[in-house]
Amino acid sequence: MPPRLRPTRLEYVVDGVRLRAQLTTAALENLGDEQAQRRAALEVLKSALFRGRMIAKERLENGAGGIETARLLSGVTDEVVSALYDFTTVHIHRARNPTEGERLALMAVGGYGRGTLAPFSDIDLLFVRPYKQTAHAESVIEYMLYALWDLGFKVGHASRTVEECIKLSREDFTIRTSILEARRLTGDPELAQELVRRFQADVVKGTGAEFVAAKLKERDDRHARAGASRYMVEPNVKEGKGGLRDLNTLFWIAQYLHPGEPIEKVMQLEMFTGREVRAFIRAFDFLWAVRSHLHFTTGRPEERLTFDMQPEIARRMGYGDRGDNPAVERFMRHYFLIAKEVGSLTRVFAAKLEAERVKSEPRGISRLLPGRRTKKKPLDVKGFHEVNGRLAVEGREVFEQDPINLLRLFKIADARNLDLHPDAFTEASRAAPLITSAVRRDRHAAKVFLSILAHGRDPQRTLALMTEAGVLGRFVPEYGRIVAQMQFNMYHSYTVDEHTLRAVGVIADIAAGRLAEDHPLAVQVMPLIDDREALFLAMLLHDTGKGGAGGQEKAGARAARQACERLGLERSRIELVAWLVEHHLVMSDYAQKRDVSDPRTVTDFARIVENPERLRLLLVLTVADIRAVGPGVWNGWKGQLMRELYMATEAVFRGGRGSDAAAALKRHHENAAYDARIAIARADPTAESWADAMEDAYYTAFDPREVVAHAALSRRAAAGGGAAADCRVVPERNAVEVVIAATDRPRLFVDLAEAVTALGGNIVGARVFTSRTGQALDVFYVQDVTGQAYGADNPRGLQRLAEALEAAGRGESVAREARRSGDQARMAAFAITPTVVLDNEASETSTVVEASGRDRPGLLAALARTISDAGLSILSAHIDGYGERAVDAFYVTGPDGEKLSDARKRNALKNALEAVLEAEDAAPPSGRRANLQRARASVAR
Template sequence: MSEPQIPDRRAIIDRKALASRIEALAGEQGAKARPQVVAALKEALEAGRTEMERRLEARPSAGHAIAGGYSFLVDQLVRIIHEYVTHYVYPAANRSSGERLAVMAVGGYGRAEMAPHSDVDIAFLVGERRNAWCEQVVEAMLYLLWDLGLKVGHSTRTLDEAIRLAKDDLTIRTALLEGRYVWGDRDLYSEGERRFTLEVVKGNERAFLTQKLQERNARHKRMGDSRYVVEPNVKDGKGGLRDLQTLYWIGKFIHRVRSASELVDSGLLTRNEYRTFRRAERFLLAVRCHMHAITGRAEDRLTFDLQRQVSERMNFADRPGKSAVERFMQFYFLQVKHVGSLTGVFLAHIEDDLATRAARSGFFATFRQKPRELKGYRVFGGRIAAPSDDYFRKDPVRLIEVFQLAEAEELEIHPETMRQAARDAKLIDHGVREDKRANALFLDLLSGRNDPETVLRWMNEAGVFGRFVPDFGKVNAQMQFDMYHHYTVDEHTIRAIGLLSQIEKGELKADHPRATRLIHKVASRRVAYVAALLHDIAKGRGGDHSVLGADVARELCPRFGLSESETELVAWLVLHHLLMSHTAQKRDLTDPKTIEDYVGQVQSIERLRHLAILTAVDIRAVGPGTWNSWKGQLLGELYDAASERLRLGHMRHGRKEKVAAKKAQVAEMLGEKDHLVAELGDTFDDSYWIAEPLDIVALNLVHYAAARDLDHALSVHCEFYEARGATLVTVIAADHPGLFYRIAGGIHLAGGNIIDARIHTTRTGWALDNFLVQDPHGAPFHEEGQLERLKTSIADALANRVDLAPKLAQRPLPHSRSKAFDVSPRVLFDNKASNRFTVIEVNARDRPALLNRLARVLFESRLVVHSAHITHYGERAVDTFYVTDLTGGKLVEGERQNTIEARLVEAAGDAMQARLEDA
């Protein structure tokens, strides 16, 4: 865009010296000199690249200088190649007027923004018509560039063709817009530039703007439609380099600017905004250059493993509570946030500008719609605007008010007012933060009835949000370096508030029927919104963010105007915001002790309601696909059991009554087969009847009766279980030690992930095990072929027809990126979580067949597994086992527990995986 400052250019490539060398070779040997010419060019290219790599290492943030340096290197090579071809390969002493050729750089090369492995995009412009000489020269130049190993994108067009195609094709129009003269016939290039402005640009400004914005929106959708995705695309992602380029293209097309700095002269950017533009561009270019250098290819996706390496190369260091990679990514997201803010203001400004031009020249040129007044602001065309440049300076509380009014009245904020808000955000000081009116306005916005999510995002982009709530400012662009969270903390929080608003309006009833009911039953809806705002407010500080966040809540809530009881409730919710999801996903909900312990912490229906709502929005705001019917079912079961216990002061029925009631309900469900309950009811002990849902019991009884009638030694039944968003796999076999880990291995070999397992033994010595299984993407198996593969794989594993360990080790983990993370295995033993069982929780890196490996250790340690609960948090898996020893007792503390812990840690560790893969 702007001419980059490239110091000591001759150290990159000395064109005169290289040209003299090639001239000498060609003069002596003529056409035979080609191999030596290629060798000389290659040598210069490699020397130039080596110099640029040295400069990138020495100045790791100098994006413009490095990208410009690579472009300069290619420029000089193209010029030398052109001279060599036109003088020594296809010399033309008396060229006709048609034998004219100009070489243009287009694309990233045209902008002088080249990373080490960027394509070299060249447009060859020829005179009035195509001719043999031009085609020969172009072909010879291209072959030489290819011989150097460069990836060349090229086109050859006459001037008339180029203009005609530019009118019809947006890509060609954009390429010519940023075309840069490199070498050849300068008059021809200048004529092309003149005709492009007159014939393509003039009168088509609005069409170009519309098409460019459509193109940008489609690209954003493809890339995740948020600038805060945790593995962003530096080039094409939201807030990336392409967005900055779009601003420049639009500015150049509409205002004929030649460099980014001229956007200031045309009034599209302020001097300060231009500095922000250049700073963001410099950083993003530098990051892209490092990515290319590390991977040795044109890589634009900033993956987790690259984030670590780039942060090291750019000299980011660890700080208390924040690793180097998290600090690097926070800085990255701050830059793309600035790009977002610039884009919004810039585009709205352009639209205003075009509208003004149209009004001046149109039929209604003399007609002006009168703006209406709203509390001192001007409202016009669906936008709210500050009436004067010093409006916020006179009363900084208005910086909160303008956003609150925008939400309440469903208005957009005028770009000039957004610009003023961003400029004046620094006026928000302690006095404004403590101002009662300001806090009341903020609370009204936060819990707004229309679209608080969008307006809070605007407020965040203007820098007002972080100034008014400094604790939120600290998590601005704060990345969570894991594969579970898709967004930065601020984006996750704003999305959670938006989801809460949608739930309250009934827009997510299908996915969240319980939360949709509960939000209208809570005593204070403000509590729900403030809790959503503060639940992750203390991330990145070191220490437990829930504990630290509760302290922040106790400080902030009174300031926002919440009562003492509301403040206490918000603080409790922030402190325990993970309690419900952890209990539902990692504990056995049929164990009475689980419900007792959970209710003991929750203690009131109001807390339970709020926690259920917060848990739903928190999980869903993590990213696409993290909420599913299985999680909804688990959370619903926990809510219902806890609600009954809290309302009645006890569980409605004792164990005996529950079993009898369940048998009666199953008999009713079975209809004509209701006799199976009487015949088989006592075959299963009470724990089976309490643990399994009614519909599964009904399926199990039919299946078990058929297996016994046919005298099958092994019976495997698989079916799509819609209620849980999973596949139900039931295995009936003669009980023997090691059955569980072998079944788990068979399921893993068929490509299944076990999300829940219940293990039962009948009084007659048969095992009946129920597994809920999903594919690696969290979807159920339901095609006939998939179900058959599951059955066959389990049968093979139980019959020892496959050697499980090496076969499982060869299965790739669906998230091989998990190797970018340090996840040290951790094992916890808990004898208080259940009255009957020892609960063993294993936290480890997710890997192929982790459950099978852990279950094998438990089997070899002579422990009986009664149920298993499996939870995935991106790269991390948490497997929970309810176990007893062979006598049915709990596992007591001591040497045996220490030995089992050591073996589980080894089984879950990287060393074990490596050994198995080698085997």
């Protein structure tokens, strides 16, 4: 980190005396020409403002603190605004013999009143009048506002009498809060003093409880708007949970409860310990530095720390790479640790309010009414009692005498559905270092912990409180290492620890049957799981290997073994938890990147899983893991794929293992195809020839009713120009199923995929079938850019899609619609290495080509075109996305249905696909375009 600099004295940045002298010169040199005076004055003020901001920026980039920067910018603005006021009232609208009604005080209110400003913050001004508006005051205010707007300020302003300020403050808490921080800039000092005196006497006095209630409700509403978790990976520095506004709320409440005291003294009123005061200042300083860097970097009042900004802000704040830990992740972890500290400070503050009886009950506005009696209720656990519906402790000695009580505190609160008393939370936070190696290995401590984790009423909430207090990270150090850890990608919406706790919460909801509609299979198998504790432990530890040696899965398994051995689990359970952690991504990979109807996919997956218990555990673990990634990541399409893989694998376990299972599965497919052909012939004799010509694999994907519909579609294609398409919404897959029947030909799949892309659809899955008579049946599952079924609420859109696909099936070109760029700018922040893998072992009959790279519109079609140019046939495509990264898998065969085994052609195809992945979405530079063309030519040869 850069060395800290000495604070800058304001007169070295903006010399107020010199500034006013320059303005006087501008006025005198242009005497008689008001427009010229104004232009000259604005040039002087702009120069001063620019100089001040540039000095602040330079010092910030050289290590100055965030608070120092914010105060310096506020001081610069003070000088500019005050000098403008003097210029206006002396040279432009001077009152030669000012009357009582022409008195005017200019005050900074809101955040500006607090004396801190970000580079592009709004400034809030209050013009205080003794009584009704006069022509002179109106002229001064109008002139100043126009000048401030021309200087580039965004100004919030009001012109009121003292009486109006008092009246409106009583009615509106926003106005009340802004005047709470009012600070005189210039003008009549007596008017400013009268406002402050009247405000404290007539508004603040006796209204502390209602102000606290309003501010806490306002905070809760703001958190709901900005994202309830303080661990969102693109946090709002100002409005988000754990951000500057939370610290400001503490300031406001403290000032309101201690009117007339300077904030420095308020902070010394036994509200915080010295350590907590230092934490408060450290958090304020860090967040102000981040906010100021954001504003300077973007040139606008940007408050959200987006992915594309994070690496740049990390660089500006002096963070560097350290081993495998990149600078951006080190910076963001620091950010989230500060946000966590802000949460702890809020709880400490709540404890002070409790002591002052401003806040006395855990729920409802009534908790804020003063003077309520404290109700203490003893519990049957030594050292603990209940106070007004909250769990409290007798004192720190409860933890010193038996550190396991640090765990019991949270277990009792969860079991009895009690909120924690803020004092108890504070004492637990301070006592967390009492959890030593001996405590971690204590079998009684392990029993309490496992009861909370696997058998608790609300384990997500309880573990989150334990994390906030620092207890969980001390007891399970493997988890402690991922607290506030950032995942620098667009796939995960939360930090690693927040994602983990949300996943634990999903499992608890599944176990309680609360997610039966979304996850019927998971809810069904949950009661069949023998080792519930192993499941919850695996979920808690599944991401502890991130950034570890040997890769996440191997490192996570090692961490899981260490944690479980310390907890005293028997060897078989330790190995089960470690296996689940090491393989927690396997089911998702097989379901989403492989063809579940291929017997080899199922037998390979079954060989890894080995038994039904692991299959059940892995299903619930995978569902919870994906669902906890972020909003909208889980959908019906993924659920359907997961169910298909689970059911097929369960059938393997019922029929045997290894090669026997593969043979049984093959016989099952053959029997299913035979039975389906018989049923179809009976249901619709005209479909019999179509059914006879289709391959056996076709019948594992569709039931007889669907086959009859496909046969009718094929006849329609033959009678209507060679192609026909149908679209239907499939709610359980969260996608539109699009079926196209056409005469088979080279590049048919490519043309169809390009037609879908041209209309703004995202293909999430595709299957290709070809009959022995040369008829192709391609099936696409399509979503829109929001992840919903394409055209679900737009029948005309579905009709247009069907018409476009029919045209593409006949070989006609389809016009491309303009698509939104979406997150392309944010995606550019990530370095993504394209990878292509060709696997001849993953399928009995096909080569599996897996291509991974930066996602962009049209990528699937571009990859498919390259494969088609190589003379290969695509049998199925499996599409998945992980934020900025796309992973597309294709099952392909050569011209005669063979696998791609020639080493030269394999290398040529790999190079060509990598060139596609490296190309830009727009027209690539000539060098890249030439490389892409050469690669395709090599594949064709």
